[in-house]
Amino acid sequence: MNKLPIGDDEEARIARDIEAVSRIDAVPSILRLICKNTGMGFAAVARVTEQSWTACAVQDDVNFGLVAGGQLDLRTTLCFESRAARASIVIDNFDNDPVYKDHHTAQIYKLGSYISVPIVLPDGSYFGNLCAIDPNPNELSNARTLSMFEVFADLIAIQLATEGRQQVAEAALLHEREVSSLREQFIAVLGHDLRNPLSAVSATAELLTLRKNEPDLVKIGQRLKTTTLRMAHLIDDVMDFARGRLGSGIGVSIEEDVDDLATALRMVVAEAREANPERMLADDIVISTRVRCDRARVQQLLSNLLGNAMTHGATEFPIAVRARVDNGELVLTVLNGGNVIAVDALNKVFEPYWRPPTSKPGGGLGLGLYICKQIVCAHGGTLDVRSSAEDGTAFVARLPIGG
Template sequence: MHNLPISIDSQEALARDIGAVSRIGAVPAILRMICDETGMGFAAVARVTDATWTACAVQDDVNFGLKPGGQLELTTTLCFESRAARAAIVIDQFSLDAKYRGHHTPAIYGLESYISVPIVLPNGEYFGNLCAIDARPAKVSDQRVVRMFEVFAQLIAIQLDSEKRQWTTEAQLMNERETANLREQFIAVLGHDLRNPLAAVSATAEILSRKTADPDLLTMGKRLKTTVARMARLIDDVMDFARGRLGSGLSVTRQPVDNLMPQLRAVVDELRDANPARTLTCDLAIDSPVNCDPSRLQQLLSNLLGNALTHGSADKAVSVEAKIEQEHLVLAVTNGGDPLAADYLVRIFEPYWRPPTSAPGGGLGLGLYICKQIVNAHGGTLEVISSQEKGTQFTARLPVA
């Protein structure tokens, strides 16, 4: 028996293909029926590549000696030629066949009858062959027999394709789980390994900013405090982004807030103090309770205002408006300057996207993405319009209940 360890194909890939065939419950019955209908003693489903012939399933009634996983030298088989031609090879009796009576395959294996039909997956990939052999002649060229082989080969191909798609889906799910684990580890690193040293730097900045007797140290302390605040915001943005991607979206804790205006005004005052050269107007008219996460709404307003101050024209005012309209809290931030291009508006809420005109070091491009996630988590909408006459305006609409 020529059962040779000659495979140069990936052992993992071959094992997967053998396993895929073994999971097709109909294969044993198909091979059994082939032997019963043709009178031949050996039938097999073989994986045939351009380098190897490997048995995936066998029905051996003549002690041919080949078992699943066993291999034959590829060039000693007629499946090699069937694969090259992508056509069936059918021989009732080698010794009388005009084309194959002198062929080396029947001489090597002592064969008289032979049939091999390609197994081709729906996407055109050649998997292998459904074949049968015997040392005695057999009437396998009968159209009914050939058609039976073709139907069985198609059935196996369809099942293998389904198995392959399922395996691919499972592999993708595994990759997604691994990615999720990496994200969780990344959040842990940000939350602990970065925040702790940043707190130490912040404490140092606070000490330096109190050195009023030394103007240079005072200036250095204030500059360091500004840098620490910016680093903290970047960490918050990345953590929010990672948390949002891990779950179904950004988490919020909604609660009834009787008067939201002081919390929103605090954000405006903070950014006004940080940008004394800019004109920032504020019109807040929230006259009813709002069911919301107030800290997230502060984050929303801070991100929108920061974006307007960064990208708006320095000689134009930035305005903030908030009001209750038709059972919705409407929060709008507007800045003057050149209008945004239409293709920018389409991508503006994408993570890590920044306009090509953005200055280096201006952030990670997560601020507006997080704004969108905060609004979505409240069941609202966030829209942007931009024109030369009215400037660029972001408008969030959130249900108050």
């Protein structure tokens, strides 16, 4: 009853099958119930292949000596014949059975009675057998006992199939997480390495804008500055995203008494106007109290919300920015007109890389709103969106201003 020589691949598969059976909580109870209801002294769930017979779970009340993982020579078992015929074998008394009276299995293991029912998975593959043995004769061939074994065998087969699907799903999820982590690490490194060449381009743009006696070069320099600024924002978004996804989170440096937040936010609006002179942009920013926040991050929050409005809002509608302190919260609203966000998409807009189907090519990486959400959460606040044909699309951030 020791391990028999089989191939490494089959041995690994059998080890996985033993583990799978061990995770089915009902199996020990099933085997105990079989022994109690039939009077059989030994019951087992066996993995039966073309090469081997292996016990995956046992109930041994007669000291047969086989434990989970133990193996028998396949040819010495009746499970070998049951597998070949894909049929149950039931023997009340070997001495009186017309077919198995002189069978070697009874002689080798000194058996008086025997029952074995195939365990066939839902996809039709043969797993093994639910079997029981005893040195004494027992009445097993009645319909009640055979039906009990068949029901339990089907139940084990279903549980094994469910376990297999779960294992495949978990392996796929683990692989996806590993791939995702590598991708995000790559993005972080790439974003970091892009900063140096971008700085060189920005310095070149600055030099061109100083050539006042050459207007054409000044215009080129200004366009180049605008482009490098946009690229810098994209790199910042990528870096923030990577930090957030890789576990360190988007960092904030909270100042207790920011007294110039209104000015800081107006600067963001002014930059947006300068970069988009063709768009109508109105601001109503009134903050007359000190605010507890990360000034730079709140500026980034407004910049990203404005960038989103510029990208997805209709050009014929103005963009409105409103900031107030209300009931201990900084309430920052950015409103634009244009296409309505579908109800089923409202909960997706803050997901990374998500963009609406109507997005134009080159409209960004789809990280801006995700980063907005992270900034707001880092401040202990909320960020919501509402959208309708009558009122337009509004993003509303609420940040607590107290300590």
